Amino acid sequence: MAIIADWLSTLPGNPLPQFQAVDRRWYYWRAHKSGRSHPQPPQVVFQNSSTLGTTDWDIVICGGTLGILLGTALAQKGWRVAILERGELQGRAQEWNTSRHELQVLVELELLTEAELEGAIASEFNPNRIAFHGGSEFWVKDVLNVGVAPAYLLECLKQRFLQQGGKLYEHTAFETVTVHPDGVCIQAGQTLTAKLMVDAMGHFSPIVAQARADQQPDAVCLVVGTCAKGIPAGATGDLMVSLAPIEQGHQSFWEAFPARDGRTTYLFTYADFAPEQPSLEQLFEEYLEALPNYQGIEIAELDAQRAMFGLFPSYRQSPLVLPWARMLAVGDSSGCQSPLSFGGFGAMLRHLRRLSEGIEDALKSDALSINDLALLQPYQPNLSVTWLFQRAMSVRANQALAPNQINDLLSVVFQSMETLGEPVLRPFLQDVVQFSPLYRTLLQVSLQSPGMIPTILQQVGPSALLDWMGHFAALGTYSGLHQMQPLIQGWSEKLPGRSRFQWRQRLDAWAYGSGADYKSS
Ligand SMILES: Cc1cc2nc3c(=O)[nH]c(=O)nc-3n(C[C@H](O)[C@H](O)[C@H](O)COP(=O)(O)OP(=O)(O)OC[C@H]3O[C@@H](n4cnc5c(N)ncnc54)[C@H](O)[C@@H]3O)c2cc1C
Numbered sequence: 001m002a003i004i005a006d007w008l009s010t011l012p013g014n015p016l017p018q019f020q021a022v023d024r025r026w027y028y029w030r031a032h033k034s035g036r037s038h039p040q041p042p043q044v045v046f047q048n049s050s051t052l053g054t055t056d057w058d059i060v061i062c063g064g065t066l067g068i069l070l071g072t073a074l075a076q077k078g079w080r081v082a083i084l085e086r087g088e089l090q091g092r093a094q095e096w097n098t099s100r101h102e103l104q105v106l107v108e109l110e111l112l113t114e115a116e117l118e119g120a121i122a123s124e125f126n127p128n129r130i131a132f133h134g135g136s137e138f139w140v141k142d143v144l145n146v147g148v149a150p151a152y153l154l155e156c157l158k159q160r161f162l163q164q165g166g167k168l169y170e171h172t173a174f175e176t177v178t179v180h181p182d183g184v185c186i187q188a189g190q191t192l193t194a195k196l197m198v199d200a201m202g203h204f205s206p207i208v209a210q211a212r213a214d215q216q217p218d219a220v221c222l223v224v225g226t227c228a229k230g231i232p233a234g235a236t237g238d239l240m241v242s243l244a245p246i247e248q249g250h251q252s253f254w255e256a257f258p259a260r261d262g263r264t265t266y267l268f269t270y271a272d273f274a275p276e277q278p279s280l281e282q283l284f285e286e287y288l289e290a291l292p293n294y295q296g297i298e299i300a301e302l303d304a305q306r307a308m309f310g311l312f313p314s315y316r317q318s319p320l321v322l323p324w325a326r327m328l329a330v331g332d333s334s335g336c337q338s339p340l341s342f343g344g345f346g347a348m349l350r351h352l353r354r355l356s357e358g359i360e361d362a363l364k365s366d367a368l369s370i371n372d373l374a375l376l377q378p379y380q381p382n383l384s385v386t387w388l389f390q391r392a393m394s395v396r397a398n399q400a401l402a403p404n405q406i407n408d409l410l411s412v413v414f415q416s417m418e419t420l421g422e423p424v425l426r427p428f429l430q431d432v433v434q435f436s437p438l439y440r441t442l443l444q445v446s447l448q449s450p451g452m453i454p455t456i457l458q459q460v461g462p463s464a465l466l467d468w469m470g471h472f473a474a475l476g477t478y479s480g481l482h483q484m485q486p487l488i489q490g491w492s493e494k495l496p497g498r499s500r501f502q503w504r505q506r507l508d509a510w511a512y513g514s515g516a517d518y519k520s521s
Contacts, residue, residue: 030273066200122147128239202333222268225266262305310342408452424441488503
């Protein structure tokens with residue numbers, strides 16, 4: 001164990017203290033599952049029945065990382081927007097991977113010029129590989145093959161936000177908020193009032209902690225890795241590769257791609273909350289042990305520019321609807337990203353137009369009640385169905401699976417998707433699940449490997465399967481309802497303000513919840 005601590009402490013910026021803090025949090029969660037006490041999160045949201053009268057801002061966004069995307073889109077539309085960021089608003093050095101066409105929304109919403117967008121693209125590579133131990137390889141082009149430099153992107157957005165009259169409060173931490181009938185009053189070392197507060201403070205937002213009370217996340221994705229020189233950068237990437245069967249109670253997957261500062265490699269695994277699950281430190285040991293074989297280098301040649309690690313908790317009840325009027329969660333705090341990937345930036349790109357237009361509509365029609373705002377983070381069956389996939393890719397504590405069971409399953413599923421063609425495979429890889437491709441894949445898997453079905457059923461268990469069938473049926477229903485959009489839209493657009501807002505959000509929910517918003521290029 002001391003080896004990992006020593007190694008991390010020699011890396012640029014000494015990530016050891018932060019790493020230990022994250023691993024302690026993970027330890028705490030696992031221990032809690034085993035019955036230890038769990039203190040109530042502090043109360044940060046209060047309610048008051050007196051009115052505020054006027055407000056300083058239309059919208060206050062707490063948390064600047066993804067908050068600046070939404071903040072700039074809203075300031076661009078002419079709203080009075082303030083962003084509170086507890087640190088400095090600066091993106092991290094490590095790229096976010098996405099697909100080129102997903103970035104286009106930033107230009108379409110006039111948040112970036114084409115030249116700024118090109119400047120934000122730090123790397124581009126093709127094709128990407130998917131491979132599972134003991135199975136075949138699959139290659140895809142133009143999917144998650146663009147690395148965006150967060151530091152550059154956020155700086156451009158910050159400048160645009162300020163030009164549009166937005167106000168950025170850096171080194172200003174959100175402390176509490178009081179919800180009044182006509183606005184919110186935020187304490188952050190100073191007092192700010194607004195019609196709407198947006199929580200963009202990430203997975204560990206104090207507002208989310210209060211809203212989810214002591215609800216335990218249902219699963220977690222654990223990630224460790226580095227961006228390092230010394231590994232041949234290569235021109236291709238790995239989206240998801242497994243090098244071995246289940247070992248030490250978990251199935252590890254790898255990701256690798258060229259980056260501006262070398263080559264990024266991640267090891268990740270899905271876990272439940274049990275003391276038996278590996279610590280991040282154990283995963284880093286496994287990472288350093290397997291990396292030489294994976295990338296064809298000696299560990300002494302690894303010149304790590306930075307270490308990366310993360311815990312991505314996911315809750316079945318997502319996206320999160322905040323139980324207070326005038327408050328909305330976005331970004332990681334909302335849980336609207338897939339539990340399969342750590343693609344929160346990509347999820348924000350996907351929902352940016354919908355959210356910025358929806359918030360504008362909500363403000364214009366004073367539709368800021370709990371129920372109104374719930375329509376902006378609606379149930380998405382195509383997100384909920386992915387739960388079973390995550391369950392099928394993880395080994396729960398004390399679960400005895402055949403060593404290569406997860407790899408064999410994934411090989412068969414990807415073979416089926418490849419047989420069915422790109423329209424099936426591509427959206428899935430970009431976290432968009434659609435009814436017909438999913439149905440056809442399941443049919444293909446049952447025909448191709450009927451023997452696999454009982455094994456899967458046994459692995460995921462009857463209650464998860466039943467739950468999933470409900471979401472699968474809802475996915476079909478949403479796909480059907482979305483077909484009726486042209487009929488309903490003509491009528492709903494003639495409705496008065498608040499009803500029109502509600503119908504617009506329902507139509508969006510059917511589109512996004514069925515994956516019909518997906519554009520392939
Ligand atoms: C190793 C790793 C690799 C990743 N790779 C990708 C990728 O390739 N593609 C992709 O799409 N996504 C990727 N992600 C996920 C992506 O980084 C997150 O989804 C994204 O950062 C979420 O942004 P957020 O603003 O919602 O939350 P956060 O990133 O957690 O940011 C929260 C913000 O709120 C601020 N804040 C917190 N508390 C307060 C407070 N009290 N007051 C004021 N401000 C506060 C924080 O300072 C921070 O700026 C990766 C993540 C990790 C860890």
